[in-house]
Amino acid sequence: MITVSSLLDNEWYERYRKISKLNIRSSIYDVTNRCNLRCRGCFFFSSGEHKAAKEEMDILKWERFIEKEKDRGVNLAILIGGEPTLCLDRVEAFYKRLPTFCATNGLIKVPRDRFPDMMVGISLWGDEQDEKLLRGKDCFAISSKNYEGDEYTYYLYTITPRQIGKTERIIKKIRDIGVKVHMQLLSNDESVDGFSWRNEELTDIRFEMDEMLDHYPDTVISSRYYHKVITSGNMLDRDFGWLECPSVTETFDNRNPKPKRLIHFIRWASDLKTMHRCCTSETRDCTTCKDGAAHMSWVMVNKKAHIRTAEDLKNWIEVYEMFAKLYRFIPW
């Protein structure tokens, strides 16, 4: 029988042992329906999720809700929106109770005296031109000043098809302000002209992502296998999509047979009652989904399928380590 220990030498087995203890149980929370930007292609606004529920305004209700989430077994709260930094009291309610990750556009600085070690992920869409076109301003110019040298921050660099051949300059800019970067791909939910991926572009960007990881290993948090999976939508000869997606809210999951999935995962709307279908757009066609977190979770929940060859299992370990680093369950 093929076992984990039969496939790994001591060093890899030790890496495996460290992550296999983690038992991460995440859920996602819309902190608010409001944002200080309106990006073209924002999954939240383009799918109408901002209108799905009326925001809960009573902070005591947030606190009670978070306690219940903790009792449900959640040990990683991923805060999105809207823009969570518009409601720092709600962010603080999570931070005081649970390991918390806050996604933000970086225009407002999270005060570090109040949130000394909260993980912050700043969204960055392409380069200056892409950001002006898609988001209305060069957000990096502001967020980089707010977060320069912040050791609990990384950029979530959403690569657009126009970034092919240009990613190195962005990675260097991020390296130069002393923060880390993780890469994912734009899903182009509002069909902006010139921002949808063609197959040959996906092949090109995969190799460029590999190069960035090889050249900037101290800055880039990633793995080659993740690049392969996210650009091809394929893992162990299976195709990504609705039937395989791990990041579907538990109560929406009527799939039969049930695929491997995130245990007890829910994406909550800001009324603390309504749930959204999945970790991203309610209305996105799953065949076009390039969501980075969904792809990496897809690998992570399919451990058994990777206990096949040493290479497969090492690939799985690297993706799990990448996830654990991004949410600071293990050091960078």
Ligand code: SF4
């Ligand atoms: S900053 Fe984020 S939440 Fe706000 S509009 Fe842009 S993508 Fe949407």
Ligand code: SF4
């Ligand atoms: S849109 Fe993406 S994350 Fe949502 S269910 Fe479809 S594949 Fe999964």
